[in-house]
Amino acid sequence: MxxxxxxxxxxxxxxxxxxxxxxxxxxxxxxxxxxxxxxxxxxxxxxxxxxxxxxxxxxxxxxxxxxxxxxxxxxxxxxxxxxxxxxxxxxxxxxxxxxxxxxxxxxxxxxxxxxxxxxxxxxxxxxxxxxxxxxxxxxxxxxxxxxxxxxxxxxTPVLNLVRETLAGAEVLEMQGILNGTTNYILTRMEEGLSYEDALAKAQELGYAEAVPDADVLGWDALAKVTILANVVFGAALEPGDSPCEGITKITAADIARAKAEGKRYKLIGRVWREGAKVRAAVAPRLVDLAQPLAGVMGATNAVAIRTDALGEVTIVGPGAGxxxxxxxxxxxxxxxxxxxx
CATH class of the missing domain: 3.40.50.720 (NAD(P)-binding Rossmann-like Domain)
Structure with missing residues (x-):
């Protein structure tokens, strides 16, 4: 070849x-x-x-x-x-x-x-x-x-998983952590760092760019949910069609309050069917600690795939490198x- x-x-x-x-x-x-x-x-x-x-x-x-x-x-x-x-x-x-x-x-x-x-x-x-x-x-x-x-x-082979291994099952919803940089920042904030210090550490480690907007404003995750919507769900979405919110408004007080409630903030990208339409969105969400996505820490990515035949299947792995x-x-x-x- x-x-x-x-x-x-x-x-x-x-x-x-x-x-x-x-x-x-x-x-x-x-x-x-x-x-x-x-x-x-x-x-x-x-x-x-x-x-x-x-x-x-x-x-x-x-x-x-x-x-x-x-x-x-x-x-x-x-x-x-x-x-x-x-x-x-x-x-x-x-x-x-x-x-x-x-x-x-x-x-x-x-x-x-x-x-x-x-x-x-x-x-x-x-x-x-x-x-x-x-x-x-x-x-x-x-x-x-x-x-x-x-x-x-x-x-981490999420597209191959859907195309090959889940062939025959209808995918009803996909949601997950699609940006390792923001997940790393949120993890470090839970450990006590401020947003600014966590971002600086992410930049020092090479997870975040000097201008981190694509990550922290959710644009990178938005591109990825748009790809999932179009490839997996057969939609015809563009990034501008879906709401997108990043993590820049999350404070240390928000993190502490979530922890006290047995929850954890994650930047979640989501694609789902709503009647005949396919929707997508990116936003910080409170995830119960009992949920698989809550346990995904650091720069790791994960996607939970809800299907008609198998229920929910979650794939976890590195999202960059x-x-x-x-x-x-x-x-x-x-x-x-x-x-x-």
């Missing part, structure tokens, strides 16, 4: 490391034999070689902060969109930054690949939250796979191999 990386930051490098470490086993057990023909990154530069790029060499250059252009043998000078449009590839691995307001530039990369029948694996929430139906239809029209396990819970999100992309690649073999 000829692979092209669009975005070679933390997630792209995480996938690259997994591909290299498991090369023989992936071929032997799953039939995944791969060659990287292109890498494009806005910071690290681009390289194209239809005969195959030295992936270990690309990782070494990235670690030293040197340009990937040193590995270029194609002489095309393509940027990311040019690579998506023209590179010899069977699968495009899109792991660029998320823009939840426009979905760009990732949507253009994905669209360009699907239009020529190239499979796409992405971890980018923007295109899924804003353009899922269009991109899914484009993939079907051109006989390509379009997979995105890493968009909701990183390497280099290896974890890279693993989500790897599982999607293996799904392509399985479906196309």
């Amino acid at each position: 000829r692979l092209v990386f669009i975005g070679f930051g933390t997630v792209g490098q995480g996938l690259a490391e997994l591909l290299l470490a498991g090369r023989e086993e992936l071929a032997r057990r799953y039939g995944l034999e791969w060659t990287v023909t292109g890498i494009a990154d806005t910071v690290k530069g681009s390289a194209y070689d239809p005969a195959g790029i030295d992936l270990a060499g690309a990782l070494a250059l990235a670690a030293k902060g040197e340009s990937l252009a040193a590995l270029d043998r194609g002489g095309k000078g393509w940027d990311a969109l040019g690579m998506a449009r023209h590179a010899e590839a069977d699968a495009l691995l899109e792991a660029t930054f998320t823009d939840i307001t426009t979905g760009e530039p990732a949507t253009s990369h994905i669209r360009a690949a699907l239009e020529r029948g190239v499979h796409v694996v992405t971890t980018n929430k923007g295109p899924l939250a804003l353009h899922y139906r269009e991109l899914a239809a484009l993939a079907e029209a051109h006989g390509a796979e379009f997979l995105f396990e890493g968009t909701v819970m990183s390497g 280099k290896a974890q999100t890279g693993f989500a992309m790897l599982t999607d690649l293996l799904t392509i191999v399985r479906r196309r073999s």
Whole structure:
């Protein structure tokens, strides 16, 4: 399988490391034999070689902060969109930054690949939250796979769980902790830190960005519930269609009062059916300590899935991380191999 990386930051490098470490086993057990023909990154530069790029060499250059252009043998000078449009590839691995307001530039990369029948694996929430139906239809029209396990819970396979393991059951509601940063902040506040100190600690550990709005205002979780609504429930929602409230108004007094009542604050993303309509929302909620979601602490994510046949099934796991999100992309690649073999 000829692979092209669009975005070679933390997630792209995480996938690259997994591909290299498991090369023989992936071929032997799953039939995944791969060659990287292109890498494009806005910071690290681009390289194209239809005969195959030295992936270990690309990782070494990235670690030293040197340009990937040193590995270029194609002489095309393509940027990311040019690579998506023209590179010899069977699968495009899109792991660029998320823009939840426009979905760009990732949507253009994905669209360009699907239009020529190239499979796409992405971890980018923007295109899924804003353009899922269009991109899914484009993939079907051109006989390509379009997979995105890493968009909701990183390497924790909530989409695969619903699609494969819960096949035959109707999903009535999904609700959970979809943002590890806010869950970490709320955990530390319960331990006695102020909101400001808990946020500073999250930033120190790399959980929160210097400008943390996407996390603490609930936008990241909103993108994820929108994806769940559209992919699992068949809705046609956009992020702006659903109410969203973050955790910035929760005080130490609120946390203490909840604790005294045997409850705990969690930022909950929820999707549910209301008659013929599908609804979604993100807001802080008081969760009884007896509920599974109440026990999910730190930067961990969890989703409770209510079904008609099995009742409630809860999946818990890491919602971020280099290896974890890279693993989500790897599982999607293996799904392509399985479906196309």
